[in-house]
Amino acid sequence: MNSPANSAAPLVSAEGVSLRFTRPLDLAEKLARRIGVKVDNPVVHAVDGVDLEIRPGEVVGLVGESGCGKSTIGRVLAGILPASDGVVSWKGKALADLAPAEARAARLAAQMIFQDPMSSLNPRKRVIDIIGEAPVYHGIIQRREKEAYVSALMERVGLDPSFLQRYPHQFSGGQRQRIGIARALAVKPRFLVCDESVAALDVSIQAQILNLFMELRRELDLTYLFISHDLGVVRHISDRVVIMYLGRVVESAPAADLFDRPNHPYTAALLREVPRLDARHRNFTPIEGEIPSPINPPSGCHFHPRCPHAFARCSAERPALREIAPNHLSACHLNDRGQPLPAGLHAG
């Protein structure tokens, strides 16, 4: 796949972005604090100092397991959630510094497609309004053009335009996902954040939707952040893949590089453990341990308690995400030891 020039200025970027969620104290904790016990508000570090650049026309796959912050950073980049720290930029300008009109244009240009189309489509609205409301409101089309505009969009995403007046519950899961896509496209976005958009679909329907994403990208010159836990899906459609673990980016590389030469032990473990059709009658050799809680993450490298190669420095110091090969970034102290990764680490 032709990868966009690396020199191109990023369309969207995050620099040192963190997002923390704080839980208010419950009654017992408030009372304890009253009588002088030191009680801190529990803080969830959903996203912890993430740098990410997405260039125009690129499909970036963002992979990670539950609680790694992949959906949260997606929402920050789509402009739905504000970052606690760090700068999110649109075409090189910080979102916070944009003039109101520019900010509105930037927000419209970034749209999101969610995992569960049933909970992201208003069940009491007809399809024509679900898809047509936003473009009318934002003055992209006139109200009288709405029916024709929505019909054309429905046809584009593979829905029968005669279903204009139907409600979401009258569609199957795959069709609902198509409605969600048409709704996002209705405001002529440049950048789509797809958050597990095919995860809930059966594999034959998932393939239909993935093909649709690829067609739309070619025809409308779209840029995607494709968030998924499914490495097979990500490998298929991404130009570049970013792996997250517990709020941080651990590795980022062009797709072919990442799958052929994973550098970070977590990436290697993930690749090894994904069930594959060509890996028959396997002896499963999992990495042990659970994903730690983001309320109280491990010190240093978040992965060190599960990492088979961890050494003293890993628990003390956070590894920086740095370039280990052209365009291949990894955050692992092993790279500083000046030796190749231990044998057997590579997937395959």
Add this chain to the structure above:
Amino acid sequence: MSNPVLRVENLQTWFHGKKGISKAVDGVSFEVGRGEILGLVGESGSGKSITGFSILRLLDAPGRVEGGRILFQGQDLLALKEEEMRAIRGRRIAMIFQDPMMTLNPVLRIETQMVETILVHEKVSRQVAWERCRDALGMVGIPSPEERLKAYPHQFSGGMRQRVAIAMALLHRPELIIADEPTTALDVTIQSQILARVQGLAREFGMSLVWITHDLGVVAGLANRVAVMYSGRIVESGPVDALLDNPAHPYTQGLLGSIPANIPRGEPLRPIRGMTPPPLLRPSGCAFRTRCDFATDACLAEPEPTARALAGGLARDWRCFHPRHDRSAA
């Protein structure tokens, strides 16, 4: 297979609704040998879970087994009284569900429910039962099992809860386990841990397993044989390698063509067109014919022909008028 642990013959499970009869399972037959892992694969609505529920007779109205036989160690489960069935269920055949909270009672300590599970079927002292529970938790990889026995289900993570459910299923060393998508809701690294445990335990104790899933990748790694279900029927079955490398039924081919890993990067996937028909609107004849690129008028006939070939001495079957696989390789 000379002496299968489980032999399902022409199973029919129907749901009687207001709008008509949904034939969720419509003539399913398969066998599972001792120590064998059978992957039962299908998409939503294919009837794979209902097949699992039917074997354990866990169906509620309006669902009912209308026909066929379910022979477990030669004994027809459908002919048993509920009382006799209860002596088998949980002890000789266990089930693991996708959601472990279907197994676990949220208001009881793990200890209470596990010990009770033993005492229902066996006359042993509470102490002995407790020790067995502790060992079972250790076996599925739960750290410090003595303390964890005192915990409630909500104090475990999703992966740990599924381990507890598996430990409970293993308490009586069942001869057969029916696992209904037990790792689908879990993360990749946790799924791999569970698969490793199940595989090890099945080998160690010679347990047979029916692993119900939509994930062909899991089946490829875990199972000995696969049966592919579509719209209430098994359309193809056979040894893992033969079936995945050389699928005969167009539906199996379509499934494999929909999996991104099978198609070069950036190329369009080759999905099956359309979607699975609801059971009430199932086409006559071959249920897949409306989505099949090879369908002809012959496909209207009922039932589809079944064919059998040998692959490395093992039987493989399919139901199709125009199987696609290369016969010379079969």
